[in-house]
Amino acid sequence: MCPVAIARIFLLVAAVVGVFVRPVRLPNWAVPVAAAVMLLLIGAMTADAAFDAVRPLLAPLAFLLLAVPLAVMLDRLGFFAALAALVDTGPNPRLGLWILAAAVTTFLNLDASVVLLTPLYIRIARQHGFNQTMLAVQPALLACLASSALPISNLTNLIAADTYGLGVADFVVRLGPASLVAVAVGWVFYRRADTTATVAHDQVRDPIDPRALRLGTPIVIFVVLGFTVGDLVDIPAWAVAGVADIVLLALTRTVRVRDIPYGAAALALSLGIVATAASPHLGLGALFSGSGTLDQLRVAAVAALGANTINNLPALLISLPEVNAHSATLWPLLFGVNFGPVLVLHGSLAGLLWRDTAARLGVEVSGWQYTRLGLRIGLPALLAGLAVVIGTGTFMG
Template sequence: MPAAVIVVASGAVPLDDAWARVCTLSPVIAFLAAVLVLAELCAEEGLFVATGHAVARLCRARPGRLLPGVFVVAAVITAVLSLDATVVLLTPVVFATAARAGAPTRPPAYACAHLANSASLLLPVSNLTNLLAFAASGLSFGRFAALMALPWVAAIVIEYAVFRWYFRTDLAAPPAPTVEPPRPEVPLFALLVLASTLAGFVVTSFVGADPVWAALAGAVVLAARALYRRTASVRGLLTAADPLFCLFVAALGVVVTSVVDNGLGGALGRILPADSSWPALLATATIAAVLANLINNLPAVLALLPVAASGPGPGPVLAVLIGVNLGPNLTYVGSLATLLWRRVLHDHGTNVRLGDFTRLGLLTVPTTLLAATTALWLVLP
């Protein structure tokens, strides 16, 4: 916020331009807040605990099933409720699930970090970077999902293959003795609201409305139920919306605008390819991945989208998205989600090994970038 005030006060960004940037980002920020509240209320309803218990029961006889189970659950939750839900809400459940299944915690814990980034390619709601790219792409909700489905699958399959090989020793360990915990109640109401919200995203896309209304409706329904049952408070709901993070996004948009308008935009315009050929898309995704690891993926996507959106069709914009979503699996600073994941692991007394994270990144990032970009090129018209 102080940086945004400084660039406006110094004239680096005129006040009218700064306000226009904030207004452009406001639907995205409102959507982000609604999805954060929706995810938190689903957690309060017991959705994550019930999911973890189901996975633990499935894996009790064969703990080797835990990793594929976590991959499926984390991929779906990331796609539907955003990567923040996977990092903040699912990761603690994964620790408890591994303990119930008598399985080692390292493979599924690291899977949560990787899938929070790589499984966020599918829907506009999966990541804040997706929301920004969705607004710049000119695509409908359904068309966006259709184009990103094959890249999403390609990235997840490669991640799983690498994890199976890298953690082969952990996965071969015999299960530890465990005690069956009580079976939690499945939150049918939360599942119904979540399914209705997803359907609402598609409907709003068809009628030309902003999908923020569908997210807001889902959050309001669950919030009203929680307030009536006194399982939530207005203060808690406001905290779940994370207003300081929303202000951070708005201020970051102004700061990045000043950098782009004063040199970075021209430099990126000279190095980014201007077509949707396979080499051009791969080069765009690679540049985006490198920039995400240098300055974090959120400012990277804000800097790259104006240039990519001027290209032919949605291909360059979606290639940027592939780069800024997959690239952060290489370093801790690549995304805010990874930094949050580190904090969650430390809170659970688990040491995050830089060597493991870096080696996994070196194995997965280049291969997933190549596969996902190739898949995007194949499905583009």
């Protein structure tokens, strides 16, 4: 193997490891950005090649930079709290909250679900006397199980959609049924796992803010229609989010720098550069060949393993060039990188974001605790969804 290939692979490994193993005060994007810069400085990748590598990320990241402030401003308006109050109508609101997290993940994105609903669910758990970890984990689980049905649900979907010109209908047909089945199966096993819900407690009801619902509902309807119908007339998701941001900014009159996920954008761009540079030297082509049932199973398993080993974003960026829009393995690949992190906390950036969000509110969850819950709740849901994906792929070709 030539020195350039060795350097590219080494920098990819360093970038991925640097996301998880770093000094406490160093942001998770620092090492990957340094690796990408080093790649350019030593001449292992040209500036033109780096730009070509990040080109597929530009539209998805524009959406991410606009969608997260959108969700934050909706929360600041009081919309999510009012919506939670609507579903928190009895002594056991867990099913309503499960459905809410699935809907927010699907129609806004998994980051909105993790960032906004986790604090809300911890507060509701404390009010009702529920196990805080069990209720708080709902958004984390559903960030995996419910983030495949639409292009805007997950950054991985947006990257694939932008790379191969995929639309809403493609995701709804190919991954929508699997997501629906996984969410339903996940609920069944979640209900069995959460044995604390029967503990006696006092019912607490939050007041429903009619003003927040009156102002927020039209915006959410516009966003949902814009993300779905807008795709059919070539209106990009980031443009819809941008319009909604302008309206919400006029209502809330505040947006902060910390509301903008610039760190996640820097992380995605830098990982995109180093992963693209290293991918030709990893010999992945044979793993993604074929179109039969066993081939689809192999691709889904490799994608899930890759996500849980090096994180789902670099796993997708390395694997995506090995398939194409008409390949039978494209959808198992997306399924693996989206659903796989339900088993391992560091399998996705959303999982790490959830852990940090919960920890700030006093709910500490170790990687092993998350994996145990993932095996009990997420694994049956993942297997059910995989069966649907393979069945859909076999039927549709």
